[in-house]
Structures are given as structure tokens and as C-alpha cells.
Amino acid sequence: MESPKKIPSDKIYNELENVLRFYSFKNSTLLSNFLRYIVTETIDERQKHIKEYSIAVNALSRPSHFNPHDDAMVRIHAGRLRKLLNEYYSSEGKDNSVIIHVPKGGYIPEFIHNDKKKHVEVPISINKTNPVITVFPFKSFVERPDLQAFAKILSDEISAELSRFQDISVIGHFSSDVISKINENVLEAASVLGADFIITGHVQVIGSKLQLRVNLVDSSSGKYLLTQLFTPATVDDGIKIQNEIVKDIVSAIGGYYGSIFKEIAKTAPSKISNNAAILKAICSYHEYQCSFSIENYANALSSLTDAVELAPNHALTWAMLGEIHLASLGLGIDNSKKNIEKSSHCVSKALNIDPHCQQAWYAQALIHCFRKDQDNCLYAAEQCIKMNPNSSGIASGIGCMLIFAGYFEKGFNLLENASRLNLSHPWWINIGYWYYYMHKKEYQKMLYWAEKMDFNETIWDPLLKAVSLSLLNEEAAAKIHLNNLVELQPLIATEIKEILSSFMFSDEIVFRIVNSLKRIGLKDEV
DSSP: OOOTTTSOHHHHHHHHHHHHTSHHHHTOHHHHHHHHHHHHHHHTTOGGGOOHHHHHHHTSOOOTTOOTTTOOHHHHHHHHHHHHHHHHHTTTTTTOSEEEEOOTTOOOOEEEEOOTTSOOOOOOOOSOOSOEEEEOOOEESSOOHHHHHHHHHHHHHHHHHHTTOTTSEEEOOOOHHHHHHHHHOHHHHHHHHTOSEEEEEEEEEETTEEEEEEEEEETTTOOEEEEEEEOOSSHHHHHHTHHHHHHHHHHHHSSTTSHHHHHHHHHTTTTSOTTOHHHHHHHHHHHHHHSOOHHHHHHHHHHHHHHHHHOTTOHHHHHHHHHHHHHHHHTTSOOOTHHHHHHHHHHHHHHHHOTTOHHHHHHHHHHHHHTTOHHHHHHHHHHHHHHOTTOHHHHHHHHHHHHHTTOHHHHHHHHHHHHHHOSOOOTTHHHHHHHHHHHHTOHHHHHHHHHTOOOTTSTHHHHHHHHHHHHTTOHHHHHHHHHHHHHHOTTHHHHHHHHHHTTOOOHHHHHHHHHHHHHTTOOOOO
């Protein structure tokens, strides 16, 4: 970093004011305060005081009891700040004599001479690797300052929370020209921005009641993919439940069981450009998660392997590839323990690239689950959830891992909360619920979750049904599913214990599962 002494402080202050006049910063008081704080502290040679806590309290108006370990807000807004700086220096500020740069991995800004003959490269995202969603300013149909402020806060908070998802890109700040275009035609405005999806919203008063409407729109067709209505009695009530409103909306939209990736799965490959290997890989991963088949698994493995070769510095695809390697164990596709080491290599790459990659912490928790490391499984799980508690697909998966690791109630509560946030969820959470009720010896509830399985290419469908029916003494029906299991996996008698024990921590439950299958005809291990 170039010392502030090498560039006079007045030039740095002038450049700061230039940046803050940029439309994206003018539309975000929060990010303007963030930038002003870290620049001023650095000029005054107080860099050592620039920490997450001090930024949160002094620049972002967080309370003194703010805990950066439990709240990723500063890291999230730092990512948004870097994006706006990149946007500025690739447009209005490209010929400025000084560049303000905030490197990844820290919050202390660098002040760089912009030698136009030897131009300093500031990282700018060029290739579109994620679907882009734009959150247009929410409108108030009533000329009341409190309603207008409430509408603005909601749209800003939705933008911030959606930005936690690493597999989508969010645009939440606009120039005056774009604002005019939004007011004329939202689809044309989205086209100008290159956005695939639009979130719009409005606040109105009907009678004496407040109504808030939020819509998710496909920008290419104008089709409404999601619409939600909230009816707090007053603005004060709306402010009180603001976090719940934002959580409901974000959970329904983001993640691989949210509306965005459901729509992409329906329309792919029309939304995937030919050269976007990363987006293709992410979509293949989402398709595998939403609908299991051997073909979908193979496509995800192949696409992710290609993506990390073509883009070796993309943390998310490394993390997803790590998870896919582990899935081969849990699905009984490839029981080689080398898959754990392959996964560990991928996840280490992801965390080295981006220590805040939620998907990487998710895969890290899964690695510890397969290694039977209970304490580290819990630690990685907690780190993962802190980064984005609104990602219901991730949260439900973590809930299952904790149940398998023996944290039965903690995992079950997480699973229940995630399922309430989004009724769509990964197919394999049925196994988590089933295992929980096996632990509780509630066999009828086990059967309920077993019957929700409908994936005839995985051993888990017939296995869960056969065990549940065996424990309920419905032997004839149980034997039908056992026959299906043996047909699907001829070596199941010799492999079943190893598959179960690879991630289920309780030897007692594994014994009961295997014994229930033997009761209905599974041969002893050979």
C-alpha cells in the first residue's frame, strides 16, 4: 500500500469527495459513511483501529454490543463497497489521478497514483457468471414521508440480504437516468442494466390498513414468478416486523430452492451464455440438488470440474465440487475414502480464495461429518449459518448434518425453521428427518418421511421405506422395498454398514437399521 504521505492528504480528500458524488454512492448513505470512515482513519494514520467492530459502530450505526462473529453485515457491505468502487473507476473515475482501492481480505484502503501510461488495474467483473437480480426502489402510493422512508428501507435491506447469496449478483443503486427509465418501463430498465430478474414493490394504505406488495419478475418475459402481500396494521408495526418481512422474501427468492434458480432450471440453457462455464456449472449443481438422478449427478461433477479448470480462482465452484465428491459416498455411488481427500482439497482451495464463502463452510461441515469429527462439524456448521441464515437450502442441509453428528435437537430445530422459511427443500432432508425419528423410535413418523422419497435411482428411497415398514412389522410391504434395494445395489449386504457408518455417528442406530433389514431377509455380510 502506498503511504498517505506519498500522496498529499488534500488530494486523497478531494478524490474521496469525487467518489462520494458518484450516483451509486449518493444513493447509499451507508456505503458513503463506510468509505468516508476507513479513508479518514487511514489518512490520520489510525489504520490499526479499522476493524469490523469499529466500522459497524462508528460508520454503520450499529449498537455498541455488536458482535462481528455473529453478524456478517460489515463483510457483506465491504463486498458491496468494492463493487461500487470498481464501477466508479471503470466509468466516471477512470482518468482520475488517484484511485481509492479496498483490497479483499481487509478494510484498510490503498491510495494509488493513476499513471495513465501505466494504468493500474482495479479488479472489475467482466464475465457474467451469476444470474443478475435488480431491486428497484419500492414506491409509496401515498405522499407520506414515513411511508416513503419505510419503502426505501425495505428495498435497501432486501438488496443487502440478497447480496449474501454468492450465486446471484445484485444491483440496488441506480443513476438518475436509470431511475427515469424505471419509472417509464421496468423491463426496459432491467435490459439496460443487464438484469435477468427484477424485484419491485409498493406500499399503500387501503382503508386504515397498510399493505406491502413485493413482486419477483422475469425480465425477459415480464412473467411474475413470485408475489407476496404483507399487511402490518401501521408503519410502526411494519418497522417492527421489517426483519421478518425481509427474511420471508429473501428466503423465497435466493438459494437453490428459491424462485430464481427454479426458473433458471426450467428455462436452461436459454439463460446460460455459451462461454459462461461457471454459470453452467452452478446451474448443473442446482439441478442435481433439486432433482436427483445419476445423470444429473454426473453432469454436475463434469461441469464443476470443467469450471474450476477454466476459472481456478472462483471459490463457489470449488466448494460445490468438494460437496459433489462427498455426495458419491453418501449416495453409495463410489465408496472410496479418497473422495474425502478430494473434497478437502477443493474446500481448502475455496476457503483460501474466499474465507467467507458460505458454500465452502457448508462443505467443510460435511467433510467433518464424514470424518466423524463432531466438534469441528458443529463449528463449521455454525460459521456457515452465520454468513447467511436466510439461505434455506443451506440451513436445511446443515440441520441434517448436525442430526447425523448427534446434535439431534439442534439439527432438528434448524431443519424445521428452514422448512418453514421455504416449503421447497432438498430431497435428502427426508433422510435427516427419518434419522431423527429413528433416534426417537417414532416409527410411524419415520415412514411418513420415507414415503416422501420418490427417487428410484438412489438406494435411500427403498432403504428408508424397507426399514420403516420392517420396524412397523409390515413385513410383506417391507420385503418389496428390500428387493428393490438389492436390485439397485446388488452388493448392499456387504456395503450397507459402511455406507451408513460413513456419516451416521450413532453405532446403535446403524445397528438397528441393519438389523431391521436382516429381519426381512437381507443376507449377512460375506
